[in-house]
Amino acid sequence: MSPDEPIPSRRRVRRPGRTSPGRSRAWRLFAVLIALGLIAAACGGSSGDSSSEGGSADTGGEAEGGTGGTLRIAMSAGNVPWPSTPPNEGYEGYRFVGNNIYDGLTRLNLDQTEELPTPQPSLAESWEVNADQTEWTFTLRQGVTFHDGTPFNADAVIFQFDRNKTPEFEFFDKINSARYNATFRYFKTWEKVDDYTVKFTMTQPYAWTLYDLLTVYFPSPTVVRAVGNDNYNPSAVGTGPFKMTKYVDGEVMELTRNDEYWGTKAKLDKIVLYPQAEAASRLAALQSGEVEWAEVPSPDAVPQLEAEGFQVMMGQHPGAIMPRFNEHRAPFKDNVKLRQALNYALDREGTNALMNNVGEPASQYVYEGHPDYVEDNPGYSYDLDKAKQLLAESGFEPGQLNLKMVYTTGGSGNMFPGPMMEKLQADFKAIGVNVNIVPVEWNTLITIGLEGLDKPQNADIDILWASPAAGMIPPGYNVTFLCDRPGPQPNAAGLCDPVINENYLAAMQAATPEESHEYVRKMMTAALDNAHFLFWMQDKNLRVLAPSVQGYHHAQSWWVDFTTISVDG
Amino acid sequence: MLNIFIRRVMLSIPILLGVTVIIFLLMTVLPGDPATALVGEDATPASIARVRADLGLDDPLPVRYVNWLGDTLSGDLGYSPYRRRDVTDLITQAWTNTAILAGFSALFGLVGGVALGFVAGIKRGKAADKVISVFSLTGLSIPSFFLAIVMLIIFSAKLGWLPSSGTGLDDGTFFQHLIMPMVAGSLTTLAITTRVTRAAIIETYGADFVQTLRAKGLGNTEIFRHVFKNAISPVLTTSGLQVGYLLGGAVLIETIFRWPGMGMLVFNAISSRDLLVVQGATLVIALTFVLINLVVDLVQATIDPRLRRVVA
């Protein structure tokens, strides 16, 4: 792919420029006033302290003589994702750390923006599957070595499976295996056929094995054996396009190009990752030239960033805000009309406007253009009359319903919960439905989702905020849509629709991806017609890059291909 | 003096224990399950149960506390599964960062505050006093995080004079990195020290012995020296508290300027339900606070023997 190919959603601006003179002057004046205050303070406290320097932060360019430059990134995570298998800090961890240090047997084709990325050969060169898709045989790539020189082979694969699936195994990792549960769910047995062939038996006919294998990363068995699971992170070693050359928990991680990489070698010399949960600080770091890449800036800063020549990236993205109704009990259980009424009452355009249009009104669970998107189904428009009428038909008077909705105050991939919830509350009020909105920490929200809304401590919740990676990989629909979760436990929100179940299970076993998507679309139609979700906003994955960053692809994914990127010296 | 010291250290022990009990209880009533917070939303009940058992979450509360206390007394603060590191290690790293920032902030705030307060005190009622009073009132009334963000946008984003984040300890840009967090973080210390010093100077000036000194015909410089010596006690007391609190970390300043110290460590640990880190860090913060104030009291007792009785 050429780095200069037009990317549809990329709003590019001519030249790096400054703000308008008037505004800039105002800022300078403001600065002088503040500076006067500071000088006054400094004069008072002159002796012996630190005001001995006058250097500027403009260290700008890279000293290294490498070809691809250094890419410094301000992540929105509160900490450096740990380089474990799997990483933490959500999909940010997979994006920046997991996919760079490690390879899976498969990897998404993230170097294009036209279509939803699908699994491609990676550490596995090829594979075969039996007729009912219960046995998958993978031929491993030969000549691959880990960053520490250990050869990658079938033993390394088996080692990692044992580490996560066999509690009796010496190097079984209790914590990471629990975090990997969903990924390994359908693997029943794993065996070495020869040094470069492994065979997996699945617990049932299963079409999405290649998707699950995307995030089954392989650490060097030599390292795990040497340092153990608890001390693995500081010495993390994989086979990926970048090696971890520095890791200070809480502060920074530095990844250096792996010159011995088996595949297309990366262009960048280095990637430096900084955690910075505060959006204003990320932006300041970008503007002062300390980083070349900032995750999720404040939407209101977008016009200014564009004017200053930064590359503002947005595009179709499998992430969405889709709150779930509590269908364990009244009023939402078996009350389609009420669920529809609330969907018609949502002013999605208005919500988007509050965020400077960095999202997209959601007409369905996935965005338009996604293979699981149902054509010719308009979904729910903003229609107050219809909403009021459906509310009446659902058996409730205006003013009669007082709902409790729980949402999170932060967490990556949650867009902008504060303004969105304020808007939702006002929207529902307009048809006479009162919502008591209750913020919780991200961890608490996850816990509620795990415990389920049928548990006594959560039973008073009517609507639960949800920010799924909607449609990124098909196995991702599993726990949200199916009647039962592993355990077995009921669906956390009580969603149980036979049509959905039937079609999802068929999709899981479909012979071809096309057939699979066809079943999922039937499932989506049922979810849409029965309004099992509050179809609200599609995230466009806002991200800002410095003008010097080249070869970036805003893929339809939460992840990014870093091997194509370079930074102009 | 040694007796006083030992007596005071003994008296601190129940306080430190009490602090850890309070935090332990607060942590156990936090909503959200620690095991779930650790393994995330994809885990199955069986694997969560395994992790729960491993974390000792199934034990009764008193047992958990006593276990922690036993380990701590034997010098082991435990292992944080949320960070996959030893707690001692985590605390050492965070405490070092905090100590560096706190040290400079304290210096800036205390030296500046004493100087400003001294000027205001001896110029009581004059223009200089009024300007300084307004300045210190301002310092007390601005939310530090807001000042931090405004400074960040002006000096870093707009003017590019100062780096926005990080400590700069490993690439020789430490002082550039220090300025903004130090100024924003020491504003309160500066303001409070100014006020205390001013009050103390005014107080001493009004005292009888100054009249006596004057009557004896001592020069202004000599009188200043005496006044200063006598006024230093309340300033020292405030300094102890201020340094103690600065060493507890400043979560907002640390977050905004990515200066990962004790404040961020504790805040993140509370968010992720990382009990051992919260417990260990709390203990260290309280211990630092008590020790600093103990030292200050002893210094005071050395300067002014009359205080010895009180300190004991």
Next chain:
Amino acid sequence: MTTITTATPLGNDLPLLTVEDHRAAWAAQDVGVDAKSFWAETTRRFLRNRMGVFALAVLLLLVAAAVFAPLLTSYDPLVGNAQDRLKGVFSDGHIFGTDEQGRDMFARILYGGRLSLLAAFVPTVVATVVGTLIGTWAGFVRGVVGNGLMRAMDMLYAFPAILLAIAVGASLGPGLKNTIIAVSIVFIPPVARVAESAARTVSMQEYMEAARLSGANRWTLLRTQLLPNVLNQIIVYSSGLVGVSMIIAASLSFLGLGSQPPAPEWGYMLNAMRGSIYVAPLVVVIPGIFIFVVSVAFNMASDALRESMDSRSGG
């Protein structure tokens, strides 16, 4: 043990007014039993202190503006229009501009004053009452009970206020009500310390001895002699806490633990809009200015009150 008798600042993020207790204590001793004329005298002095009167006037004005908000603006503080978002100050019909939801900032500041002033006052009042009771009792009875009480206070005290507030706030969950509870808890120990040290000083005075010898009942003594005299210092100290309370509430908001939408509250508004500071810096700063003004005014009033109580400061 930690013999810090001067009233003290809280954590670094949380400035507290420092009070020169000993001076106020002398004032109390000078006045002795005759609290009534002391207060009359203090009021007289306060009214002659221009700074104090000015600060008080500003505060009364803000309280009145909050109370009579519906008369001062026709805008609904909760309803906005996305097309009108982030208008600058002095734009058409919006002298303070509009916020990120397109709501009139002037209306939100007025209505927000209700919650913000409440959030500043309530913890101060609660902590003053509880802290005074604990501290006075401890200073009066002393012995094991008194010491025990004060050591318990020391435990809370040896911990930076913001971290304590975070721990309490996180346990209770986000929200203004819980912020108020958290800040109250944080404020109790320092108030108790001031009260204890004052009570100790006062109860050692000769007139207390005399009252005790005359056979006065312990409770009566506490109520009629001790409390009124301790209150002087407490009031000076607590008046300085109001500003701090606002700042802690705003800090908790920054961490997502403070007041929650849609009800306007200054700390929440300041934080909710910080992402818009590029577009409308002046509008974003407005809630900060109000927090600042209230905090300064309370500190000024508190200073003036202390000076008025100090019989030796002349005037």
